[in-house]
Amino acid sequence: MQKDLESILFDEEQIQQRIQELGKQLAVEYNEKNPLFICVLKGAVLFMADLIKRVDVPLEIDFMATSSYGDASKSSGVVRILKDLDRPVEGRHVVIVEDIVDSGLTLRYLRETLLHRKAASVKIVSLFDKPEGRQVDIEPDWFGFRVPNAFIVGYGLDYAERYRNLPYVGILKAEIYQES
Numbered sequence: 001m002q003k004d005l006e007s008i009l010f011d012e013e014q015i016q017q018r019i020q021e022l023g024k025q026l027a028v029e030y031n032e033k034n035p036l037f038i039c040v041l042k043g044a045v046l047f048m049a050d051l052i053k054r055v056d057v058p059l060e061i062d063f064m065a066t067s068s069y070g071d072a073s074k075s076s077g078v079v080r081i082l083k084d085l086d087r088p089v090e091g092r093h094v095v096i097v098e099d100i101v102d103s104g105l106t107l108r109y110l111r112e113t114l115l116h117r118k119a120a121s122v123k124i125v126s127l128f129d130k131p132e133g134r135q136v137d138i139e140p141d142w143f144g145f146r147v148p149n150a151f152i153v154g155y156g157l158d159y160a161e162r163y164r165n166l167p168y169v170g171i172l173k174a175e176i177y178q179e180s
């Protein structure tokens with residue numbers, strides 16, 4: 001285990017197993033709809049890559065980058081688009097792929113933006129859900145695991161851009177993000 005972690009919540013095998021189940025559910029829902037899976041960079045990059053391999057129907061992918069946390073451990077409350085989609089979403093069945101829903105601010109902003117651009121439907125799949133963090137009323141349509149109200153990192157999730165490359169997810173030691 002990485003030394004800055006206090007404990008591991010989900011190991012590589014648990015994560016991959018759950019993603020396989022989610023992929024099957026999404027394949028049923030989106031059969032013959034040619035959905036557009038949108039990866040919310042950077043956090044969702046590992047989940048996106050593993051998930052789409054398990055969704056056994058024709059689909060397209062695109063990427064969007066947002067930031068609400070920057071290097072801080074708490075959300076700034078303001079969501080910024082750092083990179084936009086390459087192509088229009090009008091008339092498309094869109095699936096937003098996220099790593100975690102915490103306050104819900106990022107997803108609310110993204111969903112509103114995509115609906116405003118006239119997507120035919122907008123649904124959300126998030127690997128993790130942290131219901132205790134919620135500040136706005138939004139829920140993922142599918143999620144992998146509920147997580148406690150702790151600072152979690154790994155498998156795409158960062159603290160100050162670190163730990164994204166861990167193949168598992170764990171709780172960061174408080175001393176790490178309280179240092180400065």
Ligand code: PRP
Nearest residue numbers: 041042043067068069102103104105106
């Ligand atoms: C994190 C995470 C989600 C969002 C969840 O992204 O990856 O996108 O925050 O938090 P919220 O529900 O409170 O909005 P972040 O802004 O840190 O950017 P990153 O994905 O590049 O790490």
Ligand code: MN
Nearest residue numbers: 040041042043
């Ligand atoms: Mn993110």
Ligand code: MG
Nearest residue numbers: 043069070158
């Ligand atoms: Mg982040």
